[in-house]
Amino acid sequence: MGFTIGGIREMRSGTRRRGRAAGATAVAEYTGLWGWAVAPGARASGGVCSCGDSACAAPGAHPLDFAREVPPGATPETAAEAWAEVPGAAMLLPVGRTFDVLDVPEAAGRRALVRMERLGVPLGPVAVTPSGRTQFYVAPGAAVGLPGLLYRMGWDDAGLDLRALGRGAYVTAPPSDLGGLGPVRWLRPPDPDTAAAPPQARLLLGTLAYICHRW
Numbered sequence: 001m002g003f004t005i006g007g008i009r010e011m012r013s014g015t016r017r018r019g020r021a022a023g024a025t026a027v028a029e030y031t032g033l034w035g036w037a038v039a040p041g042a043r044a045s046g047g048v049c050s051c052g053d054s055a056c057a058a059p060g061a062h063p064l065d066f067a068r069e070v071p072p073g074a075t076p077e078t079a080a081e082a083w084a085e086v087p088g089a090a091m092l093l094p095v096g097r098t099f100d101v102l103d104v105p106e107a108a109g110r111r112a113l114v115r116m117e118r119l120g121v122p123l124g125p126v127a128v129t130p131s132g133r134t135q136f137y138v139a140p141g142a143a144v145g146l147p148g149l150l151y152r153m154g155w156d157d158a159g160l161d162l163r164a165l166g167r168g169a170y171v172t173a174p175p176s177d178l179g180g181l182g183p184v185r186w187l188r189p190p191d192p193d194t195a196a197a198p199p200q201a202r203l204l205l206g207t208l209a210y211i212c213h214r215w
Contacts, residue, residue, distance in 0.1 A: 028079035034195035040067035041090035044180035060179040096167025100142035109134020124198030130182035142201035
């Protein structure tokens with residue numbers, strides 16, 4: 001027995017509804033539980049950005065200019081209403097407000113994470129991207145303070161593949177797609193103790209710098 005055209009349309013419509021509901025639920029969790037703002041972001045397919053700019057510098061990895069940000073503390077109803085206006089948008093988190101991000105190669109980040117967990121180093125959320133990067137969420141100010149921290153630790157001239165993202169930057173939130181490459185995933189999901197108050201970058205930086213240098 002085959003499917004009717006109407007049945008296919010109904011199935012696709014149901015899938016879209018479930019996708020929109022899942023997106024709104026994730027947004028509500030980020031804003032309501034973790035106290036993060038969420039910005040609707042562009043998507044990309046085949047290197048082409050949904051923003052319509054053929055020369056887009058960050059396909060599928062930037063906020064939509066016309067869409068409103070969902071603020072921290074938004075109710076589930078507010079999140080659902082806001083996300084219904086931007087079906088299919090990626091979830092982007094503004095950096096530099098509640099957290100900064102230390103960004104390192106995925107393999108080095110995974111190895112450093114195992115070592116820090118074993119040593120009992122305080123950790124916040126940690127994400128891995130399909131572009132091969134590990135992102136450690138740390139307290140705001142890390143991007144500004146990173147050069148000085150690396151200098152004091154003796155890593156300033158080591159040529160490390162380690163960077164900090166601060167105010168003005170955005171990161172793609174799991175499980176959204178990053179630039180058409182696939183979904184971002186949590187290695188350590190946010191929790192009530194660290195989402196709104198992640199650790200200072202200096203607590204992680206020694207291990208991250210050491211592993212990145214050896215990698």
